Amino acid sequence: MPVKPKRPCNRTGCNTLTTERFCREHQQIYRAEQDKHRGSSTQRGYDARWRKARRYYLKRHPLCVHCLQENVYAPADVVDHITPHRGEHELFWDEDNWQSLCTYHHNVKTAKEDGGFGN
Numbered sequence: 578m579p580v581k582p583k584r585p586c587n588r589t590g591c592n593t594l595t596t597e598r599f600c601r602e603h604q605q606i607y608r609a610e611q612d613k614h615r616g617s618s619t620q621r622g623y624d625a626r627w628r629k630a631r632r633y634y635l636k637r638h639p640l641c642v643h644c645l646q647e648n649v650y651a652p653a654d655v656v657d658h659i660t661p662h663r664g665e666h667e668l669f670w671d672e673d674n675w676q677s678l679c680t681y682h683h684n685v686k687t688a689k690e691d692g693g694f695g696n
Contacts, residue, residue: 653677
């Protein structure tokens with residue numbers, strides 16, 4: 578398998594070579610900065626009420642909907658918002674806007690929609 582060539586870290590003044598956007602040290606700093614703007618999961622609405630609703634939804638819809646479309650029976654472990662709620666309370670709690678996904682398909686969907694994780 579081909580290896581990605583290393584390049585300098587994107588942090589100004591850092592010349593550490595890496596295959597990622599940032600070197601290990603600056604990746605942690607970058608994520609901390611992003612989390613400040615994004616807020617905690619609880620601040621975004623993923624609290625005890627959400628965890629209870631999520632658990633109940635996954636009991637009723639235990640298989641990944643994307644895997645099912647590929648004729649694969651894989652357990653779902655994420656309740657995904659089909660249309661991102663972006664903090665809109667009604668859309669967040671609208672079960673018609675929920676779908677069960679495996680972690681792989683949720684990560685692919687998130688990366689496509691947001692242009693990467695945490696954006």
